[in-house]
Amino acid sequence: MAEPDRPSGRDAAVESIQRELTSFARRARATAARMHPELSLVSFTLLSHLDEQGGCRATDLAAQFALDKSTVSRQVGALERAGLVMRRVDPDDHRVQVLLPTPAGAEILAQVTVSRRRMFGERLADWSAQDLTRFAAYLERYNEASRED
């Protein structure tokens, strides 16, 4: 209500969103690596998705995260060599491999999740619940919009 809707308001906000998201993106990888060297940002994300979904195919991961299938193949290979992921050949279709976190994978995932949650929690400690909820909703909305690209 008290928000003035001048034409310049939109542009300034868009500009700012752009700058801040970019700034965040630039730092995310390094921060993640510093925090838990044993599981890169990408590995964490993939493993996390496997955990949430209760397993899926490499192709699904590629589609979900807009990665090349070769990249996924290598990442999964690394996770497997590290003993964090196991593959099951689908009995109905011998082309597909169902990927699942191993117990060790689930364990380390839980640890990293805790430490990530703590870090994010600290950063967001003095935010009100309402602000957190709104911020989350905005991010979801934004990502939903970019998923089509």
Place this chain on the structure above:
Amino acid sequence: MAEPDRPSGRDAAVESIQRELTSFARRARATAARMHPELSLVSFTLLSHLDEQGGCRATDLAAQFALDKSTVSRQVGALERAGLVMRRVDPDDHRVQVLLPTPAGAEILAQVTVSRRRMFGERLADWSAQDLTRFAAYLERYNEASRED
């Protein structure tokens, strides 16, 4: 187990913020590269900073963006070879080089800025001015909090 972060939506929101920011970060580089192959995300950011600041030292760029000085050195080298940045030796201290965008650098920066703004603008087209403003404010607040890490 029996509690889905009921005590507060806080945890759920923090989790979501975490996930969405991570998801964004993972895509940012690729998206930027696809949009303007001539200027990577990092190069764009560095050049942009030089433009805003009216020039600065390589060390300043490294500090600002939490990059190793060798990385900055190489990035700046590439920008210079591309004719987008020029160096001037500081007359007061012959160790330092003041970096400045060339006219060509300013030109391409302007173009990329326009195309970035258009892309972000499209994604955010159906957002109300109030939502944009709030989203921008949240992002600024978040980044401000992480800058201390």
Place this chain on the structure above:
DNA sequence: GGCCCTTGGTTGTAGAGTGCAACCAGCGCA
């Protein structure tokens, strides 16, 4: 002045992450 420490910057090296293209292996349909 001469020595030493600090600061700004470059280069050598190594490794992660990535995409593209070529390839192989099952599947399904005509």
Place this chain on the structure above:
DNA sequence: TGCGCTGGTTGCACTCTACAACCAAGGGCC
């Protein structure tokens, strides 16, 4: 049976990055 499609791997090339070793120029301090 043959052909095209789908899931996945591998070879290759490239970028981004950090760390370490290095060089060059200040700035104190004796």
